[in-house]
Amino acid sequence: MGWVLMSEREVHRVEVLSSVVAGRMSSSEAASVLCVSNRQVQRLLKTFREDGAVALRHKARGRPSNNRSTEGLRDLTLAIVREHYADFGPTLAAEKLAERDGVKISRETLRKWIPESVSVPCNLHHSVPHAATISTLLANIRRFPRNEPERRSIEACEI
DSSP, rough: OOOOOHHHHHHHHHHHHHHHHTTOOOOHHHHHHHHHHHHHHHHHHHHHHHHOGGGGSTTTTTOOTTTTTOOTTTHHHHHHHHOTTTSSOHHHHHHHHHIIIOOOOOOHHHHHHHHOOOOSOOOSSSSOHHHHHHHHHHHHHHHOOOTSSOOOOOOOOOO
8 A cells, every 4th residue: 555645634533543443542532532523433433444544535635626717717817907907906806807807706716816926015005103113202202302402412523
C-alpha cells in the first residue's frame, strides 16, 4: 500500500478509531473526542474495519468544486474591473458588472478575486493617528504654549 494524503483532522480520526479498535478507548469516549455522536462513531468504525484508514479520507479530495466558475469568466470579469471599475469596491463593482456588462457574479467572489489581480491601494482613507501620537502631540503643545516663544538653542557649525 502506498502513501495516502490526509488532513490533520482525518489523521486524528484514524488515531482515535485505532484506539477504539485496540480497546484502549470506548466508542462513547471516542465520540466526545471527535465531537460526533456515538452512532457516527459506530459508522466510522465499520468503515475503518472494512476498508482501513483510506476510507476515512474525504471523498471529494482532488475533485473540482461543484460551485466553480466557468472557465474564462474570472479573466473576463477582472479585465472589465481593471478597465472600468478599478477604484470601485467589490459590492459596487459587482452591481455595475451586472447592470452594465451583464456579468452576474457575487460580491464575495469578486472580493476574493480582486486582491489577487488588481493593484488598488487597500487603505484609501487617511489613517487615524495612534493614541500615543496624539498624547505626544498634546504634550508638545502644553510644553510650548503659543504666547511664549520657543526656547531652542541655535548651534553654529562650520561649513
